[in-house]
Amino acid sequence: MSSATDRGLPRCPFCGLEVLGLNGQDGLLDTYVLTGDDREVLEQGIFGECHVRCLLDSRWGSLWASRWLGNFSAVRGWLVAAEADGLAVLRNPRLPEAVVIRDDGWMTLVGDHALARRDGDLVPVRHEINLPLHDHPEVARAISTDLAAGRSHPIMDLVDALRLGDRLLSRQALAAGALRPSDIAVARDDHVTATAEYSKWIPGEAMRLLLSARPT
Numbered sequence: 001m002s003s004a005t006d007r008g009l010p011r012c013p014f015c016g017l018e019v020l021g022l023n024g025q026d027g028l029l030d031t032y033v034l035t036g037d038d039r040e041v042l043e044q045g046i047f048g049e050c051h052v053r054c055l056l057d058s059r060w061g062s063l064w065a066s067r068w069l070g071n072f073s074a075v076r077g078w079l080v081a082a083e084a085d086g087l088a089v090l091r092n093p094r095l096p097e098a099v100v101i102r103d104d105g106w107m108t109l110v111g112d113h114a115l116a117r118r119d120g121d122l123v124p125v126r127h128e129i130n131l132p133l134h135d136h137p138e139v140a141r142a143i144s145t146d147l148a149a150g151r152s153h154p155i156m157d158l159v160d161a162l163r164l165g166d167r168l169l170s171r172q173a174l175a176a177g178a179l180r181p182s183d184i185a186v187a188r189d190d191h192v193t194a195t196a197e198y199s200k201w202i203p204g205e206a207m208r209l210l211l212s213a214r215p216t
């Protein structure tokens with residue numbers, strides 16, 4: 001994600017551990033959605049990249065859920081397409097995509113094309129990933145070696161090496177996930193850029209609501 005810098009991976013404001021920026025496992029608490037009443041959030045430092053599991057375990061999830069709902073509807077003009085049991089689906093009126101927000105702070109944005117390629121409750125994800133790994137030279141070296149040889153590298157190896165396994169929302173979603181060489185792949189001893197391919201887990205009730213809210 002964007003705030004990953006050469007200073008190293010961002011750290012979760014709740015647990016202090018590193019955040020890889022994996023869609024469905026990690027989230028971005030972006031302060032631009034906050035309102036004037038949210039000084040305490042800033043004072044307590046509850047913003048930036050975090051593990052979704054940590055947000056859900058905290059007392060801050062419902063506040064962020066309500067701010068996202070307000071931002072997507074009032075600021076971005078997305079339209080509420082379905083609501084049920086603490087879940088709301090809002091659709092982008094200009095693009096084929098939707099966001100589903102649960103009132104405890106879980107949320108995800110998903111395009112209709114990815115949704116059509118789902119496997120049960122798992123939706124495929126693919127993006128470039130930028131990992132400043134200065135603090136983990138052996139991990140960076142292992143990934144670089146694989147990518148340089150044209151091989152993929154299991155994402156779970158990276159997660160386990162950084163001891164982030166118990167911060168995941170769904171281990172299954174990453175089970176077959178891999179870092180792959182890409183055209184812009186940069187692999188050095190301290191910094192890895194690659195293509196990440198894995199899945200994200202969408203809970204059953206949220207998946208059903210998303211599917212029901214698709215245009216026919």
Ligand SMILES: [Zn+2]
Nearest residue numbers: 012015051054
């Ligand atoms: Zn955390």
